[in-house]
Amino acid sequence: MESLQILFFYTHEDDPSKSTMRKVKRFGLAKESNLSIISRAVSLTPYCEKYIGAWDKDLVIKHGLGVIDGSWNRINSIKEIRLRFPRKLPTLVPVNPVNYGKPEKLSSVEAVSAALYIIGFPQQGLELLNKFKWGPNFYILNKGPLDDYSRCRTEREIITVEEAYF
Helix, strand or coil: CCCCCEEEEECCCCCHHHCHHHHHHHCCCCEECCHHHHCCCEEECCCCCCECCHHHHHHHHHHCEEEEECCHHHHHHHCCCCCCEEEECCCCCCCCCCCCCCCCCCCHHHHHHHHHHHHCCHHHHHHHHCCCCCCHHHHHHCHHHHHHHHHCCCHHHHHHHHHHHC
16 A cells, blocks of 8 residues: 655644654654755645645645644744645544644644545554554544545535535
8 A cells, every 4th residue: 555755844842742743753654854845745734725635645645745743822933934735624623632622723643644534545644643542533533524525526615515514
């Protein structure tokens, strides 16, 4: 089975022991990179208009999937970072202990796993989530929206699904 390159930039804004991406890096499931490399990948950010969708699969295969791993309390610090392929996630509900139940406040590993699910690589996303005792519950709680988002063929369909759930 094909495995995608998962990249992250760690901002050092919070406790490094709580970084979900640094943990999956220790298992060889993600690579810590500098911003210039992340900016060339399909990168997740709440500061763009374009949703990630199944249509991004080939781009992610070619350039990798990137995320900036930082604190939600300092999220504005990433607003000005220039990304070649910025994408946002549709609304989902986190299960991580810090932001449990607060829609859209996903941990970095939840965000990457959601993107992987949506573009057609749910098993690779689950492999990341399985490194956390709470992780698999993310897919369980969000199964309906994730399934529906992954079937969308346009951004308009994603918005329609998002509005139906949230």
